[in-house]
Amino acid sequence: MDEGENMDEIVGLQRQIEQLEAVLNVTDALRPDLPPAELHDLALQAICGLGNYTVGSLWLYSGKGYRCGAWYGFDRQRAALVSNATLDDQQFQHLLALSISRASLHWMTWPLDPTIPEPLRASGAVGHTAIMPLTFIDQVGFVALESGSAQPDDAPIPLLARLADRVAVALDAAHVFQARSQTIDELHHLMAEQRVLQATVLELSAPLLPLLPGVLVLPLIGSIDGIRAERILETELNAIIREQAKVVLVDITGTAVVDTNVAMQLVRSASAALLLGCRTILVGVRPEVAQTLVGLGIDLQGIATRSTLADGLQAALRIVHYELTAL
Incomplete structure (x- = not known):
């Protein structure tokens, strides 16, 4: 082997090392958190650069067919053509059937068969179109590469296959990440919607209504849990201060269940209201509720009770020195 041949071999090895480094660098750059368009462009340009292809397109499989996700080296007219282009499985298989296979690379010489889909139809008289499937577990997509040379260069095909495998993994990982x-x-x-809805429900679940100057009505409807009980107490105390109320009529007619927690909450709110100078009258006490309160041994000392809202209103008016006059 003469000196010239040695130099050629060294240059070839250096080129292979550079290509391997390029594959590794591209693999590191293909992060799943990249914006899809940026990831697709980066993957396609890396494949085109490694294989010395001046034109190419990346097609992504969606389960029903392929759509063009990126293109490289196209003029405006052709870019507009492929931007919304799709291919079905049958068209893709037709491409492979018309191609010559060399390892994982499939290629067709120009001029192309007229049955080739228009988005993949190169206009040159001399050259070839290469198809490289991208597969990881399932089909991820494929790249279509175009060159003015009559056939692919054998040297970069193994590296192209490695890069295609890594691109397929990156695209699949990105799809999972984005999903x-x-x-x-x-x-x-x-x-966020649930929090807004919950806040709205809590707001509506404790509607304190100013009935007369100094008199508030608090109708309680449905079940009362710990969160709602805290909201009711907060709303009641704020309303007492704001309205300078002297009496709060707590109407439990619509309360589904009055258990120990509800009863203790009523006692707690009445005690807090009393500290603000406001008395509590419990109205809407049904016979079964009265039996429950007695059975629970709840001490309602300090809370006046009335069976109806009308009776409670009469008691409240006496406290604030109002008098209803029949018309």
């Missing part, structure tokens, strides 16, 4: 990110965003949105 999970979208799910997380949707969950955050639903949680």
